[in-house]
Amino acid sequence: MEKEGLAEFNVEILESCLVQPCLPDSPRSTLYLSNLDNQPAARVAVNMLLVYEGCANVLPDPAKTIRYALSKVLVYYYPLAGRLRKKEDGKFQVECTGEGVLFVETLVDKSLSILGDLEQLRPSFKQLVFRFPFDTAMEDVHPMVLQVNRFTCGGFVVGVTFYHILCDGRGVGKFLIDLGEMARGHVKLSIEPIWDRELLKPRNLLTQDLKLLEEKIESTSHSWEPPLYEESIQMSLILHSETIKYMKQRMIQECMDNCTTFEIVAALIWRAMTKALEIPVTQSTKNIFAVDVRRSFSPPLPNGYYGNCFVMACAEATINDVMNQPLSYIVNIIKKTKMSLNNKYLRSTIDMDQFPSSIISDQANIMLSDWRWLGYNEVDFGSGSSMNVFPMHWNENGINVSNFFMFVHPPKEKVDGFKIIAWMPLQKFQLFEMEVEATINQCITNDFKNQCNS
Incomplete structure (x- = not known):
């Protein structure tokens, strides 16, 4: 296995910027996050790579295409251009600031073949996603980051980092599919995204299922940390x-x-x-x-x-x-x-x-x-x-x-x-x-x- 610090390839950062919604009247408000959003299992950053073969005649400049599409799709997904804010009770909400999603463009000095079939995580792969320092508070990060890495063969890899507290895996999948629609020139989205986290607001306490209390579900504080292994x-x-x-x-x-x-x-x-x-x-x-x-x-x-x-x-x-x-x-x-x-x-x-x-x-x-x-x-x-x-x-x-x-x-x-x-x-x-x-x-x-x- 490759040792930490021994890079199989080098990644040169060409540009790093914030991409804002393309319309100037993006809402400015504070949005509620549900208890499902705030559950301990959602308080993590998730990283992934999406790998694409070279197709220069169709997509000669993937970074430019995706960056422009991102500004359009954020009109619908404007909360992702905001910031997380912690309340007094330890839970989070979203402040829609319109600051933007962090976008990074890089150039890799090898072809896609260097990645193989991605059967295991090698240290050099970490260069393909943007990483905040481990101890950075969630209030100080961009909740969504996209990094487009172009390889010498014309192929590219999109490194995605998102904070789970804003949306789950299916929600991020929808965001990326919609981003792709905009990149392919769609004027509007096939299915518009729905934020409405109030759909999952707690009911009146009298409606609780008391039997669930007897099952002794282990409660947790909102300052939960992952265990050590x-x-x-x-x-x-x-x-x-x-x-x-x-x-x-x-x-x-x-x-x-x-x-x-x-x-x-x-x-x-x-x-x-x-x-x-x-x-x-x-x-x-x-x-x-x-x-x-x-x-x-x-x-x-x-x-x-x-x-x-x-x-x-x-x-x-x-x-x-x-x-x-x-x-x-x-x-x-x-x-x-x-x-x-x-x-x-x-x-x-x-x-x-x-x-x-x-x-x-x-x-x-x-x-x-x-x-x-x-x-x-x-x-x-x-x-x-x-x-x-x-x-x-x-x-x-x-x-x-x-x-x-x-x-x-x-x-x-x-x-x-x-x-x-x-x-x-x-x-x-x-x-x-x-x-x-x-x-x-x-x-x-x-x-x-x-x-x-x-």
């Missing part, structure tokens, strides 16, 4: 589409019910990681995963809503059950956990403003986030949709999230299937890979394949 690395592996097909057939047969790909892969990871961690079977373990609940409210939130609308679901089981019960047993635990996130539960959780946080600090637990349907692969600035999407996370000042997994699509025009990006110590990753393969082989025997194909 041993140093981990970012690696990935791919499950082929044929493997997923057989796994799904096996689980449907055993569960006597339909199963989603997410539920099956989440169960597979939970078992493999639990075995890799070698935790005593007397302990319990949790599988914490992000769930988009836009359609779970009654009525559902409107199309175009780009605020945070996810909750961290928590499936729980004993180590012994995760390791020794049939995989379909684990799938059903995950399925039931998802089904419990109904309108009554969600509204009560928002009313009480209590979200689990310390559950992620136990290294017997794992966390999952599914990026496959957030829209990042659809973003098209004029030269076609992105050929690869790569989330980035790294250890800063000893703080790191381990046992964390993201699901993304494999690189375009490469192998078809399911890409799992993992953060964990290298030795544990190697054990994890072995356990994934062992679990798959246990579920998909040659006899089962023959049965499915007969």
Whole structure:
């Protein structure tokens, strides 16, 4: 692996500026952020790379095109050009100042091939996104940053940094898709964005579901900090589409019910990681995963809503059950956990403003986030949709999230299937890979394949 400080390529910053909405009458106001926006899991910066092949005859100057499109799309997304402000109660709101989104243009001295298929995070990749110093307060940063990196081959990489408290993954996906529409010359957006965070305001206290209090959901202060872990690395592996097909057939047969790909892969990871961690079977373990609940409210939130609308679901089981019960047993635990996130539960959780946080600090637990349907692969600035999407996370000042997994699509025009990006110590990753393969082989025997194909 590449060592920190040994750059495989050099990135020259050509320009750094603030891009403001192109219309001068952008609203100046202070906007409410919901309790879902302010939940602990949203108080993080997220970095990712969108990779595009060279297409000089269609998009000769991607930085210029994207910068101009950004000024147009910010007319609709003007809160992203503002700043976060902390209130006396520790929660945040948005001050619409019109200051602008930070935009950086760079030139890279190599071709895109230097990145490979982005199978692991190498230190030099960090040059492709703008990073504020780790200890910078959220009030002092630009909540959205775009960095356009041009490579010698004509390809380019858009580095995106956003603060989750303003919008969730689907909201950022919509923003980037809309930015692409403007870059391709659209006069107006297909679906206009909706800010209206008041849709998720707490109800009158008398309407709270008191049963939820009895479940002893662990409350958290609004000064929550991520837990400390041993140093981990970012690696990935791919499950082929044929493997997923057989796994799904096996689980449907055993569960006597339909199963989603997410539920099956989440169960597979939970078992493999639990075995890799070698935790005593007397302990319990949790599988914490992000769930988009836009359609779970009654009525559902409107199309175009780009605020945070996810909750961290928590499936729980004993180590012994995760390791020794049939995989379909684990799938059903995950399925039931998802089904419990109904309108009554969600509204009560928002009313009480209590979200689990310390559950992620136990290294017997794992966390999952599914990026496959957030829209990042659809973003098209004029030269076609992105050929690869790569989330980035790294250890800063000893703080790191381990046992964390993201699901993304494999690189375009490469192998078809399911890409799992993992953060964990290298030795544990190697054990994890072995356990994934062992679990798959246990579920998909040659006899089962023959049965499915007969």
